[in-house]
Amino acid sequence: MREKPNISLEVSEGMIIECITDLYINPKKSIIKWSKITNQTAQGKFAYPSQHLASLITKTKGGGSTARGDDLADGSEVKSCTRADQLNECKKCGANILTWQNKCPYCGSTEIKTDISSHWIFPITSDSELDLLLNKIPRIILILFDKEDIKKDNIRIRAWTINPKEKYVRDFFTDYYENNYKKKISEGKDPAPCNLHPLKYDFYLMNPKLIFHTEIMENEAKILFWNLDRPQEQPMVSSLLVKEKLIEIYGEEVRNLKKEDIVKKYPFISDKDFSKLEMKKKILKSYKEKYQRR
Template sequence: MQPNINLVTIDNNINLIKKLIHELVLQPRIKALEWSEITKQTPNMKIGYPGQHLASLVTGMQGCKTGARGNDIVDGSEVKSCSRVDASDKCNNCGEKLSRAEVICSVCGSDKITRDNTSKWLFTIRNENDLKVLTKDLDRVILVLADYPDFHINNFDDIQFQVFEIWNNSERCKEFTNLMTNYFNNIYQVHRGKNSAKTPAPKNFWPYSYQFYKCNPIKVFSCIVKNANKKPIIEDIFHIDPKQDRSDLSSELMPSNILSKEEVPALVEMLKTVPKNLLEKRLVVGKTIKDLTEIVSARTFSKTKISQILPYIDEELREYLPLRLDKTFEIKTKHKR
């Protein structure tokens, strides 16, 4: 998990990152927002190529001028970008598509709006070689994410940029290989075998999902853009030195409230096998292993109650939880009279 320091050739990273985000993302977006008021077209911020520029500055490594083909970073790293900013929303009353800035439906006047927050990273694996390249030949996958840090309270004035790394050839990130291998063998291959004329969808990799945390992603950059829709100010910059070994860096904490009933048996087993001192220091002050055991063993599953005792599950504890593999693709037989 040590970047090739000989390939780190871009200096002054923080200043360049701020300049890049302002000039390549924020300023064009503000203009798009202004035009959107007139045209009623989406101002959606496309982050594909800007994401690759950002990845180069964050890692301190140049790209390979390959566009959508070949290596994204000179060390062979794969860059995937995802933006949840300015997605199209929907009126719950009449079904009209709405912009992120609208608080009232222009058609029916309803304020009942479903806000979209479903964008994800896409991994296309169409043959054995694609799978080999992604899971064996590459050492690092770089995930760029733009979203709203306060989406849950409908604050769309502030935007967050984050960059995560998954070192897929390391033991720490082995679940990434397991996920991609399972997708190719049990989803893509089976789908093509039964629908050879139709290309299956890529592997969806969701930010903040159970699978995301199980892959032990390491955050290497983040910042908050305040007042992003008018006069953006970049604050709270976090950046890991491009030359630093990632081996001792902590991966992202998994919020325990994303657990489902599927993990209950594993949680019960975890409470039996995890060393007592390892588990106790992760509990909320004043709570005990007995408290957690009672909640987990209750007939009614309550992830809220679990999170009140064990708010987060770190990398060491996650080892005791199973990976949620995507279900094998199946085609239902058409009904015939």
């Protein structure tokens, strides 16, 4: 009988910093260098480097697979996205602006719209894929590269765990599959994949737990938080709710207040009020618009 392999890793903070430096910081520096020469995109593809990082953060070896198979040897699913180096847009003329450019190369405007639309993608195209996600995967690990201040170069990397057994996690993905994917397929359309947007309403309803947080400043990474045994709870941010919902939660005493004043008084939704939140109706989209070169 084959001996069960050891899937655990001995990991130090130094190893994680070295991994981030080798697989993210240095490649990012190189692609920006060549982007300035070629004027091509400065956005790298960091899905697989994120899996290396997930293995170190969770102290769990990978499944040895690429697109198919387990991301981690314990069956965990790893999803990553970056909002740190997306293509931006000039507010004045609408031209594309590369991440390292601080003014429009066409009109010279410094009014830049920063794109923060990147999200985690979950392709769910069959009953078996939904069953795998909700019933066979022990945890979902979400990794996000972003900037706390879009005007600065500092980048943060955070990782959360999501439990597929959480009621809202199950409701969210089941709703997508039953009421979006299957509906579009029955109409002969091509459905968009299931998108989970970081730091938005659906994300917080999934009861995410922060297990890792590092900051990259001047090309040096510093770990601010890393704890698998005592992760940080991430309460719902009240600013994501409409005013009427805030009144429903906090009562008539807040009706005459502006929404920003209610949010200032109650920045987060408490555990006792969390049950008052429900799933928002989803907008059905087809995938994708036909590509056009202007």
